Amino acid sequence: MALLQLSEPGQSTAPHQHKLAVGIDLGTTNSLVASVRSGKAETLPDNEGEHLLPSVVRYTTDGIVVGKAAKAMAATDPLNTIISAKRLIGRGLSDIKSLGSRLPYEFQDAQAAVPRIITVRGPVSSVEVSSEILKTLVKRAADSLGGDLEGIVITVPAYFDDAQRQATKDAATIAGLKVLRLLNEPTAAAVAYGLDSGSDGIHAIYDLGGGTFDISILRLNRGVFEVLATGGDSALGGDDLDHVVAEWIMQQAGIEQDADHAMLRQLMQIACKAKESLTEQDHVVIEVSLADGAVWTGDLSREQFNILVDPLIRKTLAPCRRALRDAGLSAEEIEDVVMVGGSTRVPRVRELVGEFFRTEPLVSIDPDRVVAIGAAIQADILVGNKPDSDMLLLDVNPLSLGLETMGGLVEKIIPRNTTIPVARAQEFTTFKDGQTAMAVHVLQGERELVSDNRSLARFELRGFPPMVAGAARIRVTFSVDADGLLSVEAEEQSSGVKASVEVKPSYGLTDGEIESMLKESFEHAQEDMEARKLREQQVEAERVIEALTAALADDGEELLDEDERSRVESALHDLQAIISSGTFAEIKAAVESLEKRCEFYVERRMNVSVRKAMSGHSVNDFE
Amino acid sequence: MLDFSKNYFELFGLPVEYVVDAEQLAAHYRELQKSVHPDRFANATEQERRLSMQGAVRINEAHETLKDPILRARYLLELNGIEIDNQIETTHDAVFLMEQLELREALEASRQQPDPYAVIADFLLEVNRRINALIGQMALQFESATPEQLAAARENLLKMQFLKKLRYDAESLEAELDDAL
Numbered sequence: 001m002a003l004l005q006l007s008e009p010g011q012s013t014a015p016h017q018h019k020l021a022v023g024i025d026l027g028t029t030n031s032l033v034a035s036v037r038s039g040k041a042e043t044l045p046d047n048e049g050e051h052l053l054p055s056v057v058r059y060t061t062d063g064i065v066v067g068k069a070a071k072a073m074a075a076t077d078p079l080n081t082i083i084s085a086k087r088l089i090g091r092g093l094s095d096i097k098s099l100g101s102r103l104p105y106e107f108q109d110a111q112a113a114v115p116r117i118i119t120v121r122g123p124v125s126s127v128e129v130s131s132e133i134l135k136t137l138v139k140r141a142a143d144s145l146g147g148d149l150e151g152i153v154i155t156v157p158a159y160f161d162d163a164q165r166q167a168t169k170d171a172a173t174i175a176g177l178k179v180l181r182l183l184n185e186p187t188a189a190a191v192a193y194g195l196d197s198g199s200d201g202i203h204a205i206y207d208l209g210g211g212t213f214d215i216s217i218l219r220l221n222r223g224v225f226e227v228l229a230t231g232g233d234s235a236l237g238g239d240d241l242d243h244v245v246a247e248w249i250m251q252q253a254g255i256e257q258d259a260d261h262a263m264l265r266q267l268m269q270i271a272c273k274a275k276e277s278l279t280e281q282d283h284v285v286i287e288v289s290l291a292d293g294a295v296w297t298g299d300l301s302r303e304q305f306n307i308l309v310d311p312l313i314r315k316t317l318a319p320c321r322r323a324l325r326d327a328g329l330s331a332e333e334i335e336d337v338v339m340v341g342g343s344t345r346v347p348r349v350r351e352l353v354g355e356f357f358r359t360e361p362l363v364s365i366d367p368d369r370v371v372a373i374g375a376a377i378q379a380d381i382l383v384g385n386k387p388d389s390d391m392l393l394l395d396v397n398p399l400s401l402g403l404e405t406m407g408g409l410v411e412k413i414i415p416r417n418t419t420i421p422v423a424r425a426q427e428f429t430t431f432k433d434g435q436t437a438m439a440v441h442v443l444q445g446e447r448e449l450v451s452d453n454r455s456l457a458r459f460e461l462r463g464f465p466p467m468v469a470g471a472a473r474i475r476v477t478f479s480v481d482a483d484g485l486l487s488v489e490a491e492e493q494s495s496g497v498k499a500s501v502e503v504k505p506s507y508g509l510t511d512g513e514i515e516s517m518l519k520e521s522f523e524h525a526q527e528d529m530e531a532r533k534l535r536e537q538q539v540e541a542e543r544v545i546e547a548l549t550a551a552l553a554d555d556g557e558e559l560l561d562e563d564e565r566s567r568v569e570s571a572l573h574d575l576q577a578i579i580s581s582g583t584f585a586e587i588k589a590a591v592e593s594l595e596k597r598c599e600f601y602v603e604r605r606m607n608v609s610v611r612k613a614m615s616g617h618s619v620n621d622f623e
Numbered sequence: 624m625l626d627f628s629k630n631y632f633e634l635f636g637l638p639v640e641y642v643v644d645a646e647q648l649a650a651h652y653r654e655l656q657k658s659v660h661p662d663r664f665a666n667a668t669e670q671e672r673r674l675s676m677q678g679a680v681r682i683n684e685a686h687e688t689l690k691d692p693i694l695r696a697r698y699l700l701e702l703n704g705i706e707i708d709n710q711i712e713t714t715h716d717a718v719f720l721m722e723q724l725e726l727r728e729a730l731e732a733s734r735q736q737p738d739p740y741a742v743i744a745d746f747l748l749e750v751n752r753r754i755n756a757l758i759g760q761m762a763l764q765f766e767s768a769t770p771e772q773l774a775a776a777r778e779n780l781l782k783m784q785f786l787k788k789l790r791y792d793a794e795s796l797e798a799e800l801d802d803a804l
Binding site: 151180221222224226321322325381382383384393419421422423479481482 | 680
């Protein structure tokens, strides 16, 4: 079917010329680079044979160090050694401050939109830190593949919002790289598995990393990967499992909650090791050196460990059920579950996930590398090395996108789990007579009230001709491209006045915020409805007041005698008195009462305007 | 170039009818996206990439509309010159509205049940059963397509929107219970 009369994909490439392309998994703890060589996708090691690059960057007066060497200095030179930059990317200073004491860095306390960490080499942003990691991986790839790269695919968590995606893309731009696509991590994993097994059907990708959890449900059919729904819990990961084990040890060993940092760090390390040992063994012996020099020894069985972590693992199942719902599927319809992320090595995770989806989880690819491998496969195709490939990835937007409307409410324009690319338009109108500008406030999140969602951007549509309230037709269009990036355009239809914005904010949602926003939106669905009803009623009351005030100014003198005028004004005052303090029902009643009390005036005005319209002359001409 | 003058059914090579073959719809969707999706034009010119984006957006929109029984009904009515303003219009079927109230009360009461999940699951089955019954009626109404039958389909669409909201609320309640765990 010739839909577009355009060159075929890859046609511009000379035959048999292999272009170099890589996939990069830019992780919180570790990053990887992979490429397709001789038809096989594999991760690329550094000179020392290491595949994983610790996502750590150290700034020194002599230069910038990335990876293992930087990580080794993290404890001794904490202020200049940036770890977990992924937690900061696409976020504002206020978001970062909420992470608080866990970050040892000094931030430049400027009004600048992009927060910068002060190092010996001057202030650096998380975007720049990420770009150093990308540069290191790209150099590794270029050395190992023997040439310059034509394009790269970078993976991001499916739950990354617009700001975080944009910031990640900026990091690549700063590193001088051509990004072919931002790819969602679970989708990348599906590609690695799907093409490997060649199995058509509906799959779930369960991705439990160090600090985040993603679930994606997708359908694979003849090379097309169609994401049906995605969900997650971005404040839950392997670190939390370590934490409950550490608490258990403290209880058993009689260590107080106010133990010092060194003790707590030791406990977390011991807990993490114990967790790893219990993957293979039935029980593990734990030794802790106590503050008084004594050594506490205990035994942790796998049964006990399972009891400790069960509540956390069960917490991941709620987003699984929700994603199934959004996809319109039941657990039985899922053919298999692909396990991604280091934390899925825990046997109990596999067991409970297997039970939930009623199938044995797939673990045949290294869960640390599967994302990079999927990204490499996608990069190879996008760069044009496989013009005959059938593979196509159809992804969704993870969070709803909307606009602020009257009264601090959000009008959803694109709901979550809509297939991208997508463009949706909605018409709005002016509220006041003679209005020539309109503010557009773009939001992301699931809640009904503006204040409960993440603000992505604001801009103004200015300079359209003045019209009576309600006559302007302002069409606002949201477009989300295949990378999941949003742009917004507003146009007044009758005059053609336009304004647009590439939504490129300097901050983003924290993972925790997204999660709690989603949770709150479910918890407060009822509350939101009430609040919304109240706001709508307030807006309605404001509209009535405004219209009546304008009318009085216009022809009150002419149409009303003194007594009538004071009746109208007292009705107006009654409504004004209650508008901000009244309940929905009270305001509604006040509006109704005002309408009744002013009915005679409204009728009189209508008659006058009808007469004017009929005559085209002055009213007196008919008398 | 994707023909934007075609309606969604024509775009997908499907007959303009309410009953849609889901398999065929999905297969045509994949074929269409394979030929226009931006990933196919990652190395193409700026103009080609723009066209590809436009085409992919159009196909996604059409797919979304055709696969959802409520959006599909609304779209078919529009093709027949019947528009609905959601803000203003609602069904006036008193019996139906009474049933809605009862269903809402039943849903609210599920919180107090010993096993609310089971109650909500049954509730969702019931709501889906009612939606499916309306879909069945609409299929016949669209088939005959007389003005009276189309008016009846329109009334059914208004009812389906009620049920859809009810389903959404039941799912939200379930999610709320999850979070309380």
